[in-house]
Amino acid sequence: MFCFNKTEFYISRFTSPKPSKFQFPLRSQTRPRGMKFKAYLTENGVNLLEKRFLPALDKMGKICHLYLTRDHTMFLHNLLNGDEVQSIAQFRKEALFDDYRISSQNENRIAFAVDISLLHRAIRSSVSICTEFGSGPTQNRLQIKLVKKLPPNCTQPMPFLTFETKGYKSAVIQDVPISKPLSRDQVLELQTALDMAQDLPQTLVQVQDLNQLQNFVDRLKHVGDLLDVSISKYGDLYVQISTTLITLGAEFRKLLVIGEQSDEPAEDRNLSAQTRSVRAISRGDAQSVQVNVKHFAKSLHCHLAKPDCAFYGIAPQGACLTVIFQFFIAGSRQTDKSISLHCRLPVLDPGSS
């Protein structure tokens, strides 16, 4: 049911073409050495990014890594920083782009840091320009390209992601500044972190009503900072804040379970929420971790990407709390394997796992 098949993310090796003698043509616009990226955003791609994913990812953090490979486009938050919420949004290139061309000396992988809000703004305003000038055979196409330009008042050319809408009569160009593309070593570090982040928890429970959960957690923030999260093989999810003055929590039962599951012993069914949770943990049927309530609330902002549901699980050895958002193909209940989004929350205390 999931598309976290590791083989999807292996990149086959290419041999890079030999550099030509005239490596640096004298043009005012050049691309970073050896790197090329150009693609056209499809209408589907624009909708996915502008209306759904970029608003959600903006909440995860201002800056993210944009990681482009031969087959995939990824938006990665905090993968190299262990203290923050990590978020990984992956798209197969066909989900976003037409005519996707990428090449680099690092196995055709390119990664750089970018401000999500600037990306969002560029796409938003390109869209409004596009719709202004109509559609049809000469319809505007939104091209994204990696370039190096000399900005005004600068002596050094800087890298940009350029958005170009070429219409019948006019063209609009927007440059989104990006960081220097990551070196080979840095990309390796990123890819390694990405591989580690694909570890699936053994038990996942499905939460259908993210709004309800978000409402609750937003109010919990007033009460305390540390959130205990417990997940059982019976399909129970507990979120609870405990301070010296108050214990306040919510229990969601009979959730759909993916992975390891078992039935709740009958004698437990009528006990209080907290007692049930403690007993399940002592039997090894549940795991519990503690996370920062603000991180939990932040990850819930991913509902802006309009997932169909979310799955919560605790990674092996309580390494982190994982939430995986699932997207169905429009009009069906089949998983759309071309899109994925998941978050990993750092754990503050191993709890009992």
Next chain:
Amino acid sequence: MSSSATEAEAPDLVCQMDNVQGIVDALTTVRWKRHQDAVLELSEHGVVLIVEETGCLQAKVYLQRELFIRYEYGAQGRPRFGVSLGLLVDCLNTFSVPGRSSMIEMRYPGPDMQLLLKSVDSLDACIYAEIRTRIPDTISWDYNFEPAGSTPLSFTVKSAALKEAIDDLEWPGSSIQIMLQPVPPSVTFRGEGHGDLQIDFMYYANTDLLIAFSCDRQVSYRYKYKFLRATTSNIPSSVIKDNRGSKLTIGRGGMLKVQHLVSVSRQSIPHPHIDSAGYQQPSRIAYIEFFVKPEEDEDTVND
């Protein structure tokens, strides 16, 4: 309080409510500071919450048993315990889901004398809370409100207008004088500090604002602005929307009593008849009372 070893003691109180937002509104009315300790008093008539600023200001919220769907009282006497008001309100707020009615059960005491709350409207999802309580260490100052004379000195004014007047009186930065006089029947609020501000409510001129008035002689007392302000600063918007009035009474020695009515509407029972505008069944109202001590007789302006 006899119990056999095998039998658990019945709790002092088990009650259920389906109007959490209304209860939150009522309790918020008496939140004038970030950290306030409240005392809850349980009786067969309902629950009373008391907060005070020692010696100067006291507020009470009466949640009578008719506000609850279920109210099972099993205590001997009237248990009293202390909780943090802010924590109680923030906690109740988590149960209140916009657009949905939520049924909550409240129980006291828990195994460790906690106040226990849990939502009971769904089998598969539930919110629960345990709030630690304290033994209240100070006896609530008995404000012992007594009428000023044979004729009460009181007036009822639109809550919205009262709040606005008190908000405006912040400007002079002085204590506030409240004066009632029988001829012409009127109430005057006055502040003299950085500039003067006087606000008059004339009884006959505008019965929309001043709804009732009773006074047989001129009286005037001064009250510290911040305490007067506390009586209106957190009036819930439902009170303003419902166009309610607040009653102010001056008792013996100048003690001021301010009373508000907060709607705590119950959503679960559909009524066969449409209530006429403004009429609320008594079971839907929480009563709030503030007591403000007057300043000593001197004319000097403080603060």
